[in-house]
Amino acid sequence: MTENVLLQVQDLHATVEGREVLRGVDLTVRAGEVHAIMGPNGSGKSTLAQVLAGHPAYTVTAGRVLYEGKDLFGMPPEERAREGVFLAFQYPVAIRGITNAYFLRSAVNAIRKHRGQEELGPVEFMDALEAKLEVIGWDSSYLTRPVNDGFSGGEKKRNEILQLAVLDPKLAILDETDSGLDIDALKTVAQTVDKLRRPDNATILVTHYYRILTHIAPDVVHVLAGGRIVKSGGKELALELEEKGYDWLREEATVA
Amino acid sequence: MSDVASGTERYLADFRAFAHNGAAVAPAWLKEIRESAIARFAELGFPTTKQEEWRFTSVAAIAETRFTHPASPIPQLGPRAIEPFLIGGGPRVVIVDGHYAAELSTASSTPKGVRVSSLAAALRTDGDSALARGHLTRYARWQESPFAALNTAFLVDGAFVHVPADATLEQPLEILYLATGRERTVSHPRTLVVVERGARAAIVETFAGVAEGGPYWTNAVSEVVVGQGAHVELYRVQRQGPESFQIATTQSRQERDSFLGVHVLTLGAGLARHDINAVLDGAGAELILNGLYLLNGAQHADHHTVIDHAQPRCASHEFFNGVVGERAHGVFNGRIIVRPGAQRTDSKQTNNNLLLSTEARADSQPQLEIYADDVKCTHGSTVGPIDPMQLYYLRSRGLSPETARGILTYGFGAEILGRMRHPEVRAQMDRLVRERLGEGRA
Numbered sequence: 205m206t207e208n209v210l211l212q213v214q215d216l217h218a219t220v221e222g223r224e225v226l227r228g229v230d231l232t233v234r235a236g237e238v239h240a241i242m243g244p245n246g247s248g249k250s251t252l253a254q255v256l257a258g259h260p261a262y263t264v265t266a267g268r269v270l271y272e273g274k275d276l277f278g279m280p281p282e283e284r285a286r287e288g289v290f291l292a293f294q295y296p297v298a299i300r301g302i303t304n305a306y307f308l309r310s311a312v313n314a315i316r317k318h319r320g321q322e323e324l325g326p327v328e329f330m331d332a333l334e335a336k337l338e339v340i341g342w343d344s345s346y347l348t349r350p351v352n353d354g355f356s357g358g359e360k361k362r363n364e365i366l367q368l369a370v371l372d373p374k375l376a377i378l379d380e381t382d383s384g385l386d387i388d389a390l391k392t393v394a395q396t397v398d399k400l401r402r403p404d405n406a407t408i409l410v411t412h413y414y415r416i417l418t419h420i421a422p423d424v425v426h427v428l429a430g431g432r433i434v435k436s437g438g439k440e441l442a443l444e445l446e447e448k449g450y451d452w453l454r455e456e457a458t459v460a
Numbered sequence: 461m462s463d464v465a466s467g468t469e470r471y472l473a474d475f476r477a478f479a480h481n482g483a484a485v486a487p488a489w490l491k492e493i494r495e496s497a498i499a500r501f502a503e504l505g506f507p508t509t510k511q512e513e514w515r516f517t518s519v520a521a522i523a524e525t526r527f528t529h530p531a532s533p534i535p536q537l538g539p540r541a542i543e544p545f546l547i548g549g550g551p552r553v554v555i556v557d558g559h560y561a562a563e564l565s566t567a568s569s570t571p572k573g574v575r576v577s578s579l580a581a582a583l584r585t586d587g588d589s590a591l592a593r594g595h596l597t598r599y600a601r602w603q604e605s606p607f608a609a610l611n612t613a614f615l616v617d618g619a620f621v622h623v624p625a626d627a628t629l630e631q632p633l634e635i636l637y638l639a640t641g642r643e644r645t646v647s648h649p650r651t652l653v654v655v656e657r658g659a660r661a662a663i664v665e666t667f668a669g670v671a672e673g674g675p676y677w678t679n680a681v682s683e684v685v686v687g688q689g690a691h692v693e694l695y696r697v698q699r700q701g702p703e704s705f706q707i708a709t710t711q712s713r714q715e716r717d718s719f720l721g722v723h724v725l726t727l728g729a730g731l732a733r734h735d736i737n738a739v740l741d742g743a744g745a746e747l748i749l750n751g752l753y754l755l756n757g758a759q760h761a762d763h764h765t766v767i768d769h770a771q772p773r774c775a776s777h778e779f780f781n782g783v784v785g786e787r788a789h790g791v792f793n794g795r796i797i798v799r800p801g802a803q804r805t806d807s808k809q810t811n812n813n814l815l816l817s818t819e820a821r822a823d824s825q826p827q828l829e830i831y832a833d834d835v836k837c838t839h840g841s842t843v844g845p846i847d848p849m850q851l852y853y854l855r856s857r858g859l860s861p862e863t864a865r866g867i868l869t870y871g872f873g874a875e876i877l878g879r880m881r882h883p884e885v886r887a888q889m890d891r892l893v894r895e896r897l898g899e900g901r902a
Contacts, residue, residue: 257856258852258855258856259852260848260852280855280861281852281855281856282855282856282857282858282859282860282861282864284856285855285856285857285858286858290856291856293853293856296853297847297849297850297852297853299850299853299854299867299868299871300871300872300875301870301871301872301873301874301875301876301877301878302867302868302870302871302874306867307854307857307867310857310859310863310867311854311857311858311859314857314858314859314860314863315858318858350871350875367857371857371858
């Protein structure tokens with residue numbers, strides 16, 4: 205069983221501004237799997253996502269995370285990305301003056317270089333990009349706009365998915381990518397993510413809502429509450445959460 | 461203070477010598493203005509940091525240095541000397557130490573009807589002289605600014621550009637102001653650009669010094685008149701040596717429905733002060749002020765802009781970005797005046813400063829003076845180091861911290877470069893920005 209394990213989170217504790225947000229998270233993700241992490245606001249979902257990507261504001265106080273058997277926290281954020289970890293940000297950052305195309309190519313080339321592949325020139329890169337753009341239903345005008353600058357909420361989320369498609373990570377973590385999207389945009393995003401599923405990669409969907417899971421069927425659903433995973437199950441758990449909310453789990457956790 | 465006072469005295473003495481000598485060939489009307497200007501300079505003297513307009517910028521080093529006014533003839537420079545500063549193969553006017561260098565200029569290759577020459581030559585030619593008289597010294601405020609007064613007092617040469625109604629000067633005209641730095645020279649180049657009704661023009665002013673030159677001071681004034689419905693793109697690159705001084709005024713006046721884009725790239729000089737005074741003097745005129753300063757070492761650069769909305773329905777959009785490293789100091793002061801009756805003014809100003817070291821400093825001061833009620837005016841400014849969230853975002857995509865910092869820094873410049881419409885000019889500016897920031901190829 206362990207040979208397919210891509211990510212192993214063991215008793216992870218993390219703080220932000222001195223406040224403990226993660227209080228012992230355990231999670232195992234195997235290649236080929238899609239995990240959904242659900243939970244009420246403030247349960248630590250985004251913290252978990254950001255800690256895995258290496259956000260500088262969070263401090264890991266205990267536990268460890270193995271990514272492909274290696275210590276994830278021993279790698280700076282850029283190395284995690286080059287090794288195949290990708291976080292789709294809940295609040296993507298705008299960068300003025302830098303076009304999306306330049307940004308994407310810089311990222312692709314940083315990863316290619318790390319893998320010992322030749323870097324792509326502007327023309328080759330654009331050719332490779334055209335196909336990816338089509339998948340998310342974008343025209344190339346988005347490439348000449350500055351990164352996320354003046355983008356609507358939905359455009360920013362789509363831009364994260366474009367990066368996901370272009371960078372082709374082994375482990376994709378989507379932090380509430382579905383929130384703020386209208387039904388059509390959600391469908392496009394979900395279908396893109398679904399198309400990218402392969403036996404050798406995995407996805408963690410951090411979400412508040414059931415609806416994205418109607419497009420991407422998760423293998424495992426976890427409920428994060430109070431900084432811990434309080435329940436895990438199949439996709440029927442997501443449906444149960446949709447119907448009953450989170451309160452019953454909180455009570456269960458308190459009783460336990 | 462006595463040094464500053466004696467500094468003023470030196471210029472008065474130099475003026476007396478100049479008035480008896482090189483100035484003698486000028487038309488009588490200009491001689492009168494020069495006399496008034498030197499008298500005004502004597503009254504104003506060099507500014508001190510006690511004056512609000514000069515709070516952050518001390519010109520004591522200029523006042524105390526014994527600069528000389530070089531006697532012509534100007535030194536011979538080969539075409540090689542100017543090559544590094546040229547952008548394209550278009551028409552050009554080369555001014556060396558304040559004097560027109562005919563052998564380096566190719567002003568004759570301008571489109572039909574367009575007049576490009578040295579200002580000194582224009583003042584000797586009947587038609588041009590009459591035109592110059594109608595505009596020259598009428599806009600730049602030598603009564604208020606001691607440096608504009610000094611430039612006007614020593615006004616002798618520079619570039620003269622006249623684009624008649626409906627004519628087009630599309631391939632950018634390059635005006636290159638080159639200082640040789642011999643004998644601690646000061647030059648006062650004066651340029652007049654008149655673009656008449658419905659005409660189009662693109663002009664690049666480049667200020668530079670030849671290598672191995674000592675300290676020098678360029679005290680420049682350019683006046684730009686944009687006629688009704690005319691369209692002008694004015695680019696300006698200042699890349700003087702780090703030992704040099706530069707004080708300059710760019711003064712524009714726009715008539716109805718005209719467009720003026722002023723694009724500034726400030727890279728050079730140890731001490732630089734650039735005043736941009738733009739008057740929107742006809743309804744429906746549009747102005748874009750788009751500037752970038754990249755400073756390092758102990759450089760000090762001060763940009764003072766005044767946008768004067770004198771008529772209704774005008775738009776001005778101002779974007780100035782600064783990247784300040786090492787011990788450098790950037791100053792931005794952006795004043796916007798909306799005169800009574802200038803209704804439906806649309807004005808936007810932003811000034812963002814990126815500090816690359818803890819010793820770097822930037823001062824940003826917006827000043828809005830609004831005397832009309834139906835106006836839209838916004839302004840914003842920032843001063844700070846690289847945003848850690850932006851840095852993290854780029855790193856999370858696989859970029860090293862060094863590459864990420866380079867990209868974010870370059871982004872400050874690229875945002876400004878993106879508004880430059882002439883591809884060959886933009887490419888040259890981009891190259892200069894990349895050279896300065898050490899950022900790799902796009």
